[in-house]
Amino acid sequence: MFTGIVEHMGTVVEIQQLDTSSSGGGGWSMKVGDSENILVDCRLGDSISVNGTCLTVTAFEKSWFKVGLAPETLRRTNLGDLKVGNNVNLERAIAANVRFGGHFVQGHIDTTATILSVTPEGNSLWVRLSPSDKSYLRYIIPKGYICLDGTSLTICEVNDDESWFSIMLVAYTQSHVIMPTKKVGERVNVEVDMLGKYVERIVEPMLFGDVQKSGGGYVEKLVKNYLEKRSNA
Secondary structure, three states, X not given: OEOOOOOEEEEEEEEEXXXXXXXXXXXXXXXXXXXXXXXXXXXXXXXXXXXXXXXXEEEEOOOOEEEEEOHHHHHHOOHHHOOOOXXXXXXXXXXXXOOOOOOOEOOOXXXXXXXXXXXXXXXXXXXXXXXXXXXXHHHOOOOOEEEEOOEEEEEEEEEOOOOEEEEEEOHHHHOOOOHHHOOOOOEEXXXXXXXXXXXXXXXXXXXXXXXXXXXXXXXXXXXXXXXXHHHHO
């Protein structure tokens, strides 16, 4: 579990698409350097959020750590886009004795979003994004939480018709996360607030029965129900 408060920005120092070492496990691996600040209490098997993705430490030394990237991780996230020299947001799993400054973040990426525009206003930045999987827009609400590349942010605007949402970065955040370094067209990792998904999962069967068998989602069922009532009125 994480908070979305980025602790440090590390640097990708090595990527291996087929790592046959004991710490690579015969799959895709990535080594992140410039990470001394978050490795002081590190142990093998610990979870570290890399651009919002919960990953397991398979090897480490004083200034770097290695993680493995499963096929599902590469499909769901932007980690496969990374190149040596890129910076990444890092956060250790939350300890019980610290303040909870962000929101509940699992490190389980739902989808990615493409940056549509970056617009300065004063010393802040407006960032408008469009999710790759539009179905996740139903969990994105104005003034709600969202986690972008591991950063806990407040949603400012949502446009369902044009499939975009916006956030604003204050000056302090701009200097502590990777978002301002990204360009229009680049992708960011998205984890929506888990509360909405849990509520939908619990409430939907109560309203519409077994959704898995009947197919469709909450919104589709609601619209169908409404239209049927109108036609029978």
